[in-house]
Amino acid sequence: MSDTSTDLGGLLRAGVADGAVPGAVxxxxxxxxxxxxxxxxxxTGGTTPxxxxxxxxxxxxxxVVTAAAVLTLVEDGTLAPEDPVDRWLPELSSPVVVRDPYGPVDDVVPADRPLTVGDLLTSRAGYGFPADFDLPAVVPLLTELRQGPPRPDLTLTPDEWTATLAxxxxxxxxxxxxLYNTTSDLQGVLVARAADRPLxxxxAQxxxxxxxxxxxxFHVPPAKLDRFTSQYRPAGGGALDLVDAPDGAWSRPPSFPSGAGGLVSTLDDWWALYRMLLADGAGADGRRVLAPESVxxxxxxxxxxxxxxxxALFLEGQGWGYGGAVDVLAVDPWNVPGRYGWTGGTGTTAHLVPATGTVAILLTQVELAGPQPPTLMRDFWAYAQQG
Known part of the structure; x- marks a missing residue:
């Protein structure tokens, strides 16, 4: 599927017809x-339209949401980008760094300086995923900290998680x-502690x-489970394996609300968020949620x-803002300098282009097979940039 000359509905129907997804909005x-x-x-059974x-x-x-929450605390004067995080995350007061990324995990040197709020926002705190997931210092992120595809039923409490990360x-x-992912979870813990309330x-407030x-x-209440989609992963040969049903892991509050990947949402909710980001912090009713400089x-x-x-494994030549990527080079049909947004491993993507006033959101229920987006997603981006 690569013909983006059709309308948006036709593009999505082609994705359903070829078995890429059961449905999409x-x-x-x-x-x-x-x-x-x-x-x-x-x-996949087609029982729920x-x-x-x-x-x-x-x-x-x-x-994106977690980074925005950090910035509300910056605007309040509770946090500043240059602040060391150990005031709120004392577990990280004496960070050490592996001497050699390929060497033993216990061969370490002291960090040159404390970790800061800005390090977390830019995903440059030293924690997270590089191109090689088998590095000794990366393995604990996957095993002990359960980084990777979000699983709210298999996580620690925020305090336990942070102590383990330390x-x-x-x-x-x-x-x-x-480095990818882990700092967004740290941002979530930081917000909860700095605000002195659960994330x-x-x-919500x-x-x-x-x-x-x-x-x-972070979960779907019982009254809304009839609107909750099932989650699948590609199984080869065009088949899809069920990962999570509506009454599964997201049907109850998680022990660890993941700032990196734990939310559920809808098309219109996400459009409300992105309209605010496009409008330099003002909601559709004109009420200001973030300052223009924060956005x-x-x-x-x-x-x-x-x-x-x-x-590059994750960014494909893009840069990184707060909570999402920023296109810096027009290297592909869907790559527009200044475009901001990100992709979710469960089959979701959302971007905005300030220069053209464009917002593009695609929500599906099929996991990505790897860091690179699937054909349907790339076709959607190309369609959105046609103007």
């Missing part, structure tokens, strides 16, 4: 024109290297309620060329 909004398409079913208000596990799209050495000196409660994001949270920081690349190159 998508939006492409440009100034004066908004397209919304809803196709297929919420499950997909709906505009279907609820999806959005995985790493969560990172026993893992940094893979790089603070500020030196972009779900803080996000400062972001979800002001923006009218009524279906976004500009989120949408600005903070990486060096060498850091972007080292992170």
């Amino acid at each position: 998508a939006l492409v909004a440009r100034p004066g024109r908004t397209e919304i398409a809803v196709v297929g079913a919420a499950d 997909m709906a505009r208000d279907s609820i999806f596990r959005i995985a790493s799209l969560t990172k 026993r893992v050495p940094l893979l790089a000196q603070p500020g030196a290297q972009w 779900p409660e803080y996000l 400062r972001l979800f309620e002001p923006l009218g994001m009524t279906d976004t949270g 500009r920081r989120m949408r600005t690349d903070h990486l060096t060329p060498a850091q972007r190159e080292a992170g």
